Amino acid sequence: MSVYRALFRVYRPIIIPFAAILxxxxxIVTALIVYGAGHLGFSMWLVLAGNAAKYWLLVVGxxxxxxxxxxxxxxxxxxxxxxAGFAVFGLIVAAGFAAVVVLGHGLESLVLGAAGRRGVxxxxxxxxxxxxxxGQVLPEALGYLISGALIAAGFYRWRPWIGLVVMxxxxxxxxxxxxxxxxxxxxxxxxxxxxxxxxxxSLLATALAGWAFHRVISDVPIRRTSG
Amino acid sequence: MIELRxxxxxxxxxxxxxxxxxxxxxxxxxxxxxxxxxxxxxxxxVLASYRRPSAxxxxxxxxxxxxxxxxxxxxxxxxxxxxxxxxxxxxxxxxFAGWMRPGWDADYAARLTDLxxxxxxxxxxxxxxxxxxxxxxxxxxxxxxxxxxxxxxxLGMDAVARGNFYRELLADYLAHPRTVILSTHLIEExxxxxxxxxxxxxxxxxxHEETDELRGRGITVTGPVAAVDAFAGGRTVLGEQxxxxxxxxxxxxxxxxxxxxxxxAAGLTFGPVGIQDLFVxxxxxxxxxxxxx
Numbered sequence: 033m034s035v036y037r038a039l040f041r042v043y044r045p046i047i048i049p050f051a052a053i054l055x056x057x058x059x060i061v062t063a064l065i066v067y068g069a070g071h072l073g074f075s076m077w078l079v080l081a082g083n084a085a086k087y088w089l090l091v092v093g094x095x096x097x098x099x100x101x102x103x104x105x106x107x108x109x110x111x112x113x114x115x116a117g118f119a120v121f122g123l124i125v126a127a128g129f130a131a132v133v134v135l136g137h138g139l140e141s142l143v144l145g146a147a148g149r150r151g152v153x154x155x156x157x158x159x160x161x162x163x164x165x166x167g168q169v170l171p172e173a174l175g176y177l178i179s180g181a182l183i184a185a186g187f188y189r190w191r192p193w194i195g196l197v198v199m200x201x202x203x204x205x206x207x208x209x210x211x212x213x214x215x216x217x218x219x220x221x222x223x224x225x226x227x228x229x230x231x232x233x234s235l236l237a238t239a240l241a242g243w244a245f246h247r248v249i250s251d252v253p254i255r256r257t258s259g
Numbered sequence: 260m261i262e263l264r265x266x267x268x269x270x271x272x273x274x275x276x277x278x279x280x281x282x283x284x285x286x287x288x289x290x291x292x293x294x295x296x297x298x299x300x301x302x303x304x305v306l307a308s309y310r311r312p313s314a315x316x317x318x319x320x321x322x323x324x325x326x327x328x329x330x331x332x333x334x335x336x337x338x339x340x341x342x343x344x345x346x347x348x349x350x351x352x353x354x355f356a357g358w359m360r361p362g363w364d365a366d367y368a369a370r371l372t373d374l375x376x377x378x379x380x381x382x383x384x385x386x387x388x389x390x391x392x393x394x395x396x397x398x399x400x401x402x403x404x405x406x407x408x409x410x411x412x413x414l415g416m417d418a419v420a421r422g423n424f425y426r427e428l429l430a431d432y433l434a435h436p437r438t439v440i441l442s443t444h445l446i447e448e449x450x451x452x453x454x455x456x457x458x459x460x461x462x463x464x465x466x467h468e469e470t471d472e473l474r475g476r477g478i479t480v481t482g483p484v485a486a487v488d489a490f491a492g493g494r495t496v497l498g499e500q501x502x503x504x505x506x507x508x509x510x511x512x513x514x515x516x517x518x519x520x521x522x523x524a525a526g527l528t529f530g531p532v533g534i535q536d537l538f539v540x541x542x543x544x545x546x547x548x549x550x551x552x
Binding site: 099111112251254 | 342
């Protein structure tokens with residue numbers, strides 16, 4: 033079985049309950065706010081799912097190195113096969129999360145609009161805005177994933193103080209993506225840079241960190257760390 | 260053929276494996292012996308591509324082993340600590356091996372799991388030391404990898420479980436011939452399984468011989484104390500045991516048939532030398548120079 037297929041099998045029991053808890057929590061909190069205030073002036077889905085997509089992927093990036101690398105190599109996969117599987121799995125999961133964030137926002141916007149519960153500041157998302165928002169969320173999710181992986185790889189490969197130095201570099205994709213492409217709960221971009229320039233800078237930082245991650249892992253000794 | 264050429268492993272200023280060159284014909288059971296810190300695990304880690312050597316090369320049937328997918332898929336390295344996550348359940352670890360290992364025999368794994376009385380529902384963190392070792396044995400044997408390396412895997416297993424392991428290893432090896440490398444400190448217990456023995460000392464290969472040849476390097480002489488002492492006089496004694504008036508000594512000497520006949524006439528009996536006695540003798544600090552010579 034290929035590495036990315038095995039990764040999906042490993043993470044499926046984690047992703048499904050996580051998504052279920054997220055949706056349930058969002059529905060309950062949104063309903064409570066709408067019931068109490070009569071309207072929703074921001075996107076609860078962007079707050080919950082938007083952040084979950086980033087931070088969950090950050091954690092997945094860490095877990096893939098700390099927990100899965102050793103397991104795959106011990107079962108006959110090369111580090112390069114692991115890295116390739118990591119890339120495919122990460123891209124699909126990040127794209128999936130980004131799509132869920134955007135579609136959920138669209139659905140929330142639609143339902144609140146139909147019920148007449150959209151507040152003044154609510155970031156209404158039309159069908160034409162879906163692609164643009166996806167283009168913001170996906171590079172952010174990828175940046176967080178690579179940041180998590182590179183930070184974990186630094187600590188896995190070297191002593192803690194070198195890991196701390198690597199962590200500074202590892203945090204760059206996350207910080208660049210967040211500051212240039214991040215959107216708040218009101219749908220406002222944090223940076224005032226043209227979208228294409230922000231996208232290019234974010235992807236460049238992620239690609240550089242991805243290259244560094246590849247260099248760190250491609251011949252790393254397989255340690256006995258406990259999971 | 261597995262070839263190691265000038266393999267060196269360094270950790271900072273510490274040299275764990277020092278310029279080791281070995282040719283290991285495939286399809287045999289090897290015993291890798293060495294004292295603590297002799298470099299066994301480092302050498303095995305290099306063999307299994309868990310670590311790139313600081314210098315030198317490892318080749319498997321002529322192909323470079325490190326990061327070679329074909330070679331890594333054929334190699335199964337089981338360390339004394341299981342390479343699985345503490346939070347995983349035993350059955351998940353076995354299932355994962357089934358996904359990744361092309362030669363995985365799920366039925367055999369299930370049979371071994373029963374044999375070693377492992378509860379598939381238990382998490383790794385809840386397994387005892389012996390149970391973890393048993394899980395390592397299940398992973399190592401059921402993978403049916405052409406190169407199976409077991410590094411002190413069975414430490415912590417009780418005598419019954421170890422007996423089961425030795426029986427299963429031999430039976431499965433005969434049914435599915437492959438190269439097995441066993442690293443162990445329980446030399447006397449496992450010695451009968453070895454076809455060849457490699458002894459490492461301070462990162463260097465001290466000895467690499469067929470087990471029978473190694474046993475032939477010395478002889479065990481048993482009999483009345485006085486007769487044994489007279490026979491052994493002037494010879495290098497590797498080990499000795501006494502019980503009442505009977506003494507058994509292990510000698511680093513190949514006697515001629517005439518010597519054996521003379522001893523038998525004096526009431527002595529002769530047997531092959533114990534691998535452990537030889538190992539202790541060869542790796543004792545006072546004997547190193549002589550052994551190397």
